[in-house]
Structure formats: structure tokens, C-alpha cells
Amino acid sequence: MEIATRMRALRRAFRTDVESFYQPEHREQGFMRAQDRYGTMRDFPLLQCSISILTLRKGVPASTGLITEELGQLKGAAKATENGIALKTLAA
Incomplete structure (x- = not known):
């Protein structure tokens, strides 16, 4: 199997696995709103690799x-x- 094909499969698996970290509404929005380290509310994108x-x-x-x-x-x-x-x- 070509390395790029393996890496695409690994990336898809990561995306599927990481979805379990988020609430359904965050997955639908594609981000989550939370307080950053400075106390400011902002939108954080969902994890990707x-x-x-x-x-x-x-x-x-x-x-x-x-x-x-x-x-x-x-x-x-x-x-x-x-x-x-x-x-x-x-x-x-």
C-alpha cells in the first residue's frame, strides 16, 4: 500500500476517533466556544491532524x-x- 494512501486512512481514523471528544452541537458547528487562557471567550476549531x-x-x-x-x-x-x-x- 502506498504511504500516502495509508496516511489518508490514518487521518480519517483520527477524525472519527476525535469526534467522541465533542458534543453533537460542536461537531455540527465545526468549532466549540470556550474561554481561552486569558479569560476571553472565543471559538476553537475542532482537533485535526x-x-x-x-x-x-x-x-x-x-x-x-x-x-x-x-x-x-x-x-x-x-x-x-x-x-x-x-x-x-x-x-x-
């Missing part, structure tokens, strides 16, 4: 800095997508 997949092809210099930078960019990209998944392959 984003998945970033970085593939390094043979011969790519895999420095910690490079991987950290690429994963940081992928994290932002994943959060901005409808399906919550971002993929990238680094080739030599």
Missing part, C-alpha cells in the same frame, strides 16, 4: 537543517490543503 511526507532520494545530502526546513514548509502546506496532506520528494 495534518500530515507531511518528505521522501529523500538516494544521494540527497540529508542534513538536519535541510530536513527541518523542508518539513516546516510541508507542515504549512499540509495545513493549507483540503485533505491535510503535503508530499515532497527531494532528488539529488
Whole structure:
């Protein structure tokens, strides 16, 4: 099974499991209203997960800095997508 397919299934399972944390009205609204740490009432989105997949092809210099930078960019990209998944392959 392709890794992206597995990750999509994992994301769906997370979404289903996390729904049990919320009241039906929160699930319908897509958010819950609560007091933040400063005492201000605000809307909090329901929990979600984003998945970033970085593939390094043979011969790519895999420095910690490079991987950290690429994963940081992928994290932002994943959060901005409808399906919550971002993929990238680094080739030599």
C-alpha cells in the first residue's frame, strides 16, 4: 500500500476517533466556544491532524537543517490543503 494512501486512512481514523471528544452541537458547528487562557471567550476549531511526507532520494545530502526546513514548509502546506496532506520528494 502506498504511504500516502495509508496516511489518508490514518487521518480519517483520527477524525472519527476525535469526534467522541465533542458534543453533537460542536461537531455540527465545526468549532466549540470556550474561554481561552486569558479569560476571553472565543471559538476553537475542532482537533485535526495534518500530515507531511518528505521522501529523500538516494544521494540527497540529508542534513538536519535541510530536513527541518523542508518539513516546516510541508507542515504549512499540509495545513493549507483540503485533505491535510503535503508530499515532497527531494532528488539529488
